Amino acid sequence: MAGDGELLVWRRRTRARELLVWAGWLLGVSLFIFCWQTIAANTTWYFVADAPRVAADIGDRMVPPKWSYAAKLWGPLWDTINIATLGTILSVLLATPIAFLAATNTTPSTRFVRPLALLIIVSSRSINSLIWGLLLVTIIGPGVVAGIFAITFRSIGFVAKLLYEAIEEIDQRQVEAIAATGANGGQVITFAIWPQILPAFAGTSVFRWDINIRESTVLGLVGAGGIGLELQASINIVAWQQVSVILLAILSTVIVSEWVSAKVRHAVI
Amino acid sequence: MLRLHRLSKQYQAGDDALKGVDLEVPDGQVVALIGPSGAGKSTLIRCINRLVEPSSGQVFLDDEEVTALGSRRLRRTRRRMGMIFQEYALIERLTVMENVLSGQLGYVGFLRSYFRRFPTETVQQAFQLLERVGLTEHYDKRADELSGGQRQRVGIARAILQQPDILLVDEPTASLDPRTSRQIMRLISELCSERQLAAIVNIHDVTLAQMFVARIVGLREGEVVFDGKPDDLTNEVLTEIYGEEDWQTANDRTEEKERAAKESLEEQMKGLSG
Numbered sequence: 001m002a003g004d005g006e007l008l009v010w011r012r013r014t015r016a017r018e019l020l021v022w023a024g025w026l027l028g029v030s031l032f033i034f035c036w037q038t039i040a041a042n043t044t045w046y047f048v049a050d051a052p053r054v055a056a057d058i059g060d061r062m063v064p065p066k067w068s069y070a071a072k073l074w075g076p077l078w079d080t081i082n083i084a085t086l087g088t089i090l091s092v093l094l095a096t097p098i099a100f101l102a103a104t105n106t107t108p109s110t111r112f113v114r115p116l117a118l119l120i121i122v123s124s125r126s127i128n129s130l131i132w133g134l135l136l137v138t139i140i141g142p143g144v145v146a147g148i149f150a151i152t153f154r155s156i157g158f159v160a161k162l163l164y165e166a167i168e169e170i171d172q173r174q175v176e177a178i179a180a181t182g183a184n185g186g187q188v189i190t191f192a193i194w195p196q197i198l199p200a201f202a203g204t205s206v207f208r209w210d211i212n213i214r215e216s217t218v219l220g221l222v223g224a225g226g227i228g229l230e231l232q233a234s235i236n237i238v239a240w241q242q243v244s245v246i247l248l249a250i251l252s253t254v255i256v257s258e259w260v261s262a263k264v265r266h267a268v269i
Numbered sequence: 270m271l272r273l274h275r276l277s278k279q280y281q282a283g284d285d286a287l288k289g290v291d292l293e294v295p296d297g298q299v300v301a302l303i304g305p306s307g308a309g310k311s312t313l314i315r316c317i318n319r320l321v322e323p324s325s326g327q328v329f330l331d332d333e334e335v336t337a338l339g340s341r342r343l344r345r346t347r348r349r350m351g352m353i354f355q356e357y358a359l360i361e362r363l364t365v366m367e368n369v370l371s372g373q374l375g376y377v378g379f380l381r382s383y384f385r386r387f388p389t390e391t392v393q394q395a396f397q398l399l400e401r402v403g404l405t406e407h408y409d410k411r412a413d414e415l416s417g418g419q420r421q422r423v424g425i426a427r428a429i430l431q432q433p434d435i436l437l438v439d440e441p442t443a444s445l446d447p448r449t450s451r452q453i454m455r456l457i458s459e460l461c462s463e464r465q466l467a468a469i470v471n472i473h474d475v476t477l478a479q480m481f482v483a484r485i486v487g488l489r490e491g492e493v494v495f496d497g498k499p500d501d502l503t504n505e506v507l508t509e510i511y512g513e514e515d516w517q518t519a520n521d522r523t524e525e526k527e528r529a530a531k532e533s534l535e536e537q538m539k540g541l542s543g
Contacts, residue, residue, distance in 0.1 A: 176320050177358035177424075181431055182347035182375025187382050191371050195362040 062244035069242045073230060073249050079144050080226035081253070083219065084212035087151025092205050095156045099163035105175075106167055106193065117160070124157030129215045133224040147224035151212050159208055166200035167193065202268040210261040217250045270295050271317070271435055271467060276326035278312050278491075286312040288491040289326065294435070297465045299458055301478035301499075304488035305511050310471040313488065314437045317469070318350045319343060330435070348375035351428030351466075353457070355440035357420040359412040359427075366408045368423050369395045372430030391430070398426040402456060418449035422456065429460060436461065436468040443473055447530060450474065454481045475502065 013021065100106045102117035132150035140146050170193055178192035220228020227246060234242040271294040278287040286309040294300055302310050315321035317328055319335065328335040335346055351372070359368045373391050374382055381387065387395075399405050402422040407415065412423060421441060428436055438457060442450035454470075458481045461468050472478045478485060479499035487495030487502075487510040495506050504516040 171358075171361075173354060173356060173358040174360055176315075177352065177354060177427075178360070178371060178374065180318055180320060180347060180350070180352040180437075181372050181427070182344040183371070183382075184344060184374075184379065186379045187374045190379075190383050191360060191363075191367075191374065195360050198362065 058240060061240040064241065065244040065248060066239075066241035067245065069245050070249065073227065073246065076220070076227040076230050077249055077253065079147075080216045080220075080228075081213065083144055083147040083151055083216040083224075083226050084209060084257075087148045087216070088155060088205065088209040088212050090148065090152040091155035091208070092159055094152070095159035095163060096201075098156065098160040099167060100189070102160060102164040103167035105170070105172070106189070117164075121157040121160045121164075124153055124155075125161065126157075127154065129154035130218060130222060133219045133222040137223045142223035142225070144225035147216060147219045147226055150219060150224055151216055154215070155208050155212060158211075159204055162204045163197065163201060166197045166204075170196040199268050203265045206261045206264045210257050213257040214254055217253070270329075270331060271469075272329040273313075273317070274327040274329070276313070276316055276328065277324050278309070278316055278321060279324045285491050287316065287323070287326075290488075290491070290493055292486065292493065292496075294467050294469060296434070297461070297467055298484060299461050299466075299468045299470065299482045300484045300486055301482040302469055302471045302486050302488055303473075303475055303478055303510065306473075308488040309491040310488055311439055312491075314352075314439050314469060314471055317437055318347050318352065344375055348431055349434045351431045351433035351436045353421070353424050353428050353436060353438040353441050355443045357417075357424045357444075359420055359423055361411070361413040363412060364408070365399070365404060365410050365412060365415070365423050366395060368412050369399060369408075369426045369430055372427040375431065395426070395430055398429055401460075402426050417445050418453065421445065421449075421453050425453075425456060425460065429464070433466065436466055436470075438468055438470040440471050440473065442477065450477060451480075451530075458482070475507070 098117050098120055101108070101113050102121060104110060104114070107114040107117070129150050132153045133146060136146040136149050136153075140149070174196065175188060175192040178188050183191065216226050216228075217231075218228045220226045220230065221232050223229070227250065231243065231246045234240075234246060271292075273290055273292040275289040275291060276287055277285070277289050279285050290309075290313060302313065304310055312321055316323040317335070319328075323336060326336070330346060330349060333346060335343070338346060360371065363371075367385065370385070370387050370391065373387060377387060377391075396405070396408070399408055402425055404419060404422055404426070407419065412420060415423065436457070441457060442453055445453060454477055457468065457470070460466065470478070470482065479502065482499065485495065485497060485499050485502055486493055487506065489510050494509050495502070497506075507516050508514065
């Protein structure tokens with residue numbers, strides 16, 4: 001190579017590409033500066049400057065937590081956990097068939113059924129559970145049932161999406177092997193596909209349950225039951241010492257649910 | 270008897286994987302299908318039980334035209350064709366026993382199979398087969414705990430439990446070491462002669478094929494270019510199938526290696542029995 005005396009040059013990018021990358025950076029940084037200025041112009045700086053004092057003030061009023069109030073929280077807390085758990089179970093039951101209809105390798109029809117399944121998934125995912133809650137409280141009235149369905153509708157898309165991606169990633173040879181024995185469609189699903197997606201199924205369900213515990217704590221804000229109702233009531237009467245008890249209750253519930261979900265996921269994978 | 274009549278397969282990409290293959294495999298005959306990668310060996314085998322749908326041509330198993338069957342009848346006919354795979358294609362998360370029993374899925378209803386309530390005699394047969402392939406004590410292990418050779422034995426037991434008339438074997442030894450490869454090929458050929466099974470075995474390793482089968486079919490670019498006894502496989506024929514290569518030197522060296530391997534194997538066997 002070096003024999004003819006010419007130095008061989010290697011560059012990561014061509015000159016034109018190099019310029020393009022620089023232009024991209026310039027554009028990005030300018031956009032950031034522009035946005036920064038717009039936001040700054042629309043901010044009341046007096047309030048921002050005052051924020052640490054206000055926060056300290058509220059923090060001050062939160063302590064000591066009013067521990068006696070905790071006794072009244074067991075009921076709403078139990079509701080919250082039930083909303084999350086029942087909502088998750090319902091959503092998993094509904095999401096599983098949808099996932100099979102949405103996965104390219106198991107859907108009965110890529111032209112008609114799959115788009116429909118994907119539409120269900122997208123619409124479920126694009127609406128936050130608080131908004132589902134708002135809608136459902138209006139439709140079926142305030143309470144735990146609205147909360148359960150809000151969680152269900154929000155979770156279907158999440159669970160179905162992760163599940164159908166898992167179905168599309170299975171080892172197709174195992175499916176071939178089972179089909180080659182003369183097994184029927186149901187047997188192919190239960191013998192060849194289900195064992196392969198079981199870890200994803202369990203992991204996704206528990207992960208979603210963990211998320212739902214957190215989401216269901218705020219559902220009460222729109223009247224869909226649970227500990228959020230108490231939170232809103234306490235904030236409305238500026239009972240900061242009760243608010244701090246509620247926040248602590250939520251925190252400990254979330255910690256427990258994360259611990260459970262980590263344990264379960266570890267066990268199945 | 271299995272009969273292929275002008276069997277062709279054209280993939281959507283446009284390449285012809287099979288170009289009008291005619292082939293007859295009498296009952297009980299073990300045929301090795303050799304040829305370079307991409308010659309259409311896997312496609313041929315998969316077209317027989319229609320895991321891959323042939324583009325044209327016919328497949329007959331005895332008097333039944335497999336290529337004309339509806340899905341229900343096709344499932345019934347697939348029971349007569351056991352399949353063995355290169356990467357074993359076991360259900361990794363199920364136990365050895367469940368994997369073997371899955372060979373009977375074509376005979377058992379959905380609910381029975383779902384609750385793993387297989388008929389008693391099927392379970393007996395499964396145990397016998399596991400003993401035959403030397404895995405008796407492993408029946409309750411998960412398939413992914415086994416070694417490559419053991420997994421392929423499970424795959425073989427699954428195929429045999431189907432009570433097939435013919436085995437379709439796709440590169441059974443490609444993922445195995447030379448010694449295990451021989452043991453697996455020996456097991457397959459023994460089982461075929463014990464049970465009067467016909468078989469089509471796709472195989473890369475020509476020498477291994479020559480050791481264990483009665484007939485060799487050479488496939489090149491989707492066409493049969495050789496069909497004869499293992500001994501007729503001369504250098505000219507190998508060139509015809511695979512293209513130009515110095516076969517003699519390679520062959521001599523392989524033979525030498527094989528002799529060495531055989532001797533060491535015999536010694537090991539002696540060691541085991543002694």
